[in-house]
Amino acid sequence: MKEFCGTSEITGARFSIYPMSDRFVEIILSSLKEVDTSKVWMGTDDVSTCVRGRSEHVFDVVKTIFLNASKDGDHVVLNATFSNGCPGDSAGDTFMAEDSVLMNHELTKKISQEVATQFALYPLGIPGYMDVIMEQIKTVEQQGVFNGGVHYASRLDGDANKVFTALESAFEGARKSDSSHIVMTVTMSANSPTRKEGQ
Amino acid sequence: MKEFCGTSEITGARFSIYPMSDRFVEIILSSLKEVDTSKVWMGTDDVSTCVRGRSEHVFDVVKTIFLNASKDGDHVVLNATFSNGCPGDSAGDTFMAEDSVLMNHELTKKISQEVATQFALYPLGIPGYMDVIMEQIKTVEQQGVFNGGVHYASRLDGDANKVFTALESAFEGARKSDSSHIVMTVTMSANSPTRKEGQ
Numbered sequence: 504m505k506e507f508c509g510t511s512e513i514t515g516a517r518f519s520i521y522p523m524s525d526r527f528v529e530i531i532l533s534s535l536k537e538v539d540t541s542k543v544w545m546g547t548d549d550v551s552t553c554v555r556g557r558s559e560h561v562f563d564v565v566k567t568i569f570l571n572a573s574k575d576g577d578h579v580v581l582n583a584t585f586s587n588g589c590p591g592d593s594a595g596d597t598f599m600a601e602d603s604v605l606m607n608h609e610l611t612k613k614i615s616q617e618v619a620t621q622f623a624l625y626p627l628g629i630p631g632y633m634d635v636i637m638e639q640i641k642t643v644e645q646q647g648v649f650n651g652g653v654h655y656a657s658r659l660d661g662d663a664n665k666v667f668t669a670l671e672s673a674f675e676g677a678r679k680s681d682s683s684h685i686v687m688t689v690t691m692s693a694n695s696p697t698r699k700e701g702q
Numbered sequence: 703m704k705e706f707c708g709t710s711e712i713t714g715a716r717f718s719i720y721p722m723s724d725r726f727v728e729i730i731l732s733s734l735k736e737v738d739t740s741k742v743w744m745g746t747d748d749v750s751t752c753v754r755g756r757s758e759h760v761f762d763v764v765k766t767i768f769l770n771a772s773k774d775g776d777h778v779v780l781n782a783t784f785s786n787g788c789p790g791d792s793a794g795d796t797f798m799a800e801d802s803v804l805m806n807h808e809l810t811k812k813i814s815q816e817v818a819t820q821f822a823l824y825p826l827g828i829p830g831y832m833d834v835i836m837e838q839i840k841t842v843e844q845q846g847v848f849n850g851g852v853h854y855a856s857r858l859d860g861d862a863n864k865v866f867t868a869l870e871s872a873f874e875g876a877r878k879s880d881s882s883h884i885v886m887t888v889t890m891s892a893n894s895p896t897r898k899e900g901q
Contacts, residue, residue: 517854521720549896550820553853582781586854621749625824627831654752655716655785690749697748
């Protein structure tokens with residue numbers, strides 16, 4: 504299993520940023536330049552980027568890269584899979600010793616960005632996984648960004664900082680369940696022309 | 703649980719097509735126009751599209767839309783979550799009565815498109831989910847497109863038709879396991895400039 508996963512404490516995210524623009528390379532490179540990744544392990548290939556470390560820093564880095572990419576008004580989508588507790592190797596484990604001070608909070612708290620989000624939680628290894636999901640949906644419902652269920656996902660709408668807070672709380676809540684391996688998928692869209700037209 | 707999932711026989715995919723181009727609207731609309739969706743239930747919102755029906759038709763429709771979008775050389779990425787066996791509602795169940803003749807096979811078999819793919823299988827509800835995953839990785843390894851594991855995913859490279867065959871076989875193989883609810887996430891990239899430069 505070595506090659507597929509991580510240790511039980513480390514959180515990881517495999518994600519991509521998709522700018523629907525001829526300038527996609529420039530937008531992606533610029534968003535990567537303006538993020539502090541000193542508290543995470545990070546690797547990029549031609550399909551996606553992987554960030555690993557303490558959970559709060561993984562969320563901080565993914566959020567910052569997405570906000571950097573979308574803040575100039577381009578239609579940008581984030582796809583991310585967050586994972587915690589997958590049995591396996593230890594690359595990036597040294598970053599678990601970092602403290603919990605977020606490196607990009609001063610930057611992101613100033614960015615106001617409306618987003619439309621669909622996410623799904625997959626608590627693995629336990630028969631009662633649907634109970635864990637429903638419990639976390641209830642938690643998210645209290646945070647003011649929940650906008651109902653769709654097939655295979657739940658919808659969150661609102662400011663990106665608030666939506667990320669809700670996502671992180673659902674992920675952390677699920678980590679406290681009987682499941683020792685939590686996966687969460689997120690699709691987050693900013694500046695969509697469809698959205699602007701109210702469709 | 704009604705709003706989140708489907709019945710045990712129906713397969714669904716929630717997916718998006720991301721053309722990294724100023725012409726993204728035109729590319730998406732045109733790819734949707736040139737696909738026969740008569741054997742599936744389909745719904746689109748501002749974040750993604752959901753297709754539901756017999757498994758083979760769901761894969762056929764998603765593959766065709768992606769190949770339509772990428773065949774003119776634009777850098778296009780597909781993100782998809784395939785799901786089978788999620789307890790819940792019945793929208794689209796009438797399409798389960800369709801026969802298994804693929805509606806888009808004549809179109810897609812002529813399209814040759816190199817892709818780079820990362821995918822992950824999540825067999826839910828059972829303690830032995832890692833065994834199911836490893837078994838399906840072995841199946842995929844025999845199909846000539848497997849290119850190793852990365853953190854949280856496995857990599858497939860090669861012709862899109864062959865890669866889709868491998869993905870479908872892994873999904874169908876996992877459906878035969880003890881897990882009654884199978885989720886598979888796929889990120890597939892065509893015409894990436896990073897890829898062309900061999901990075």
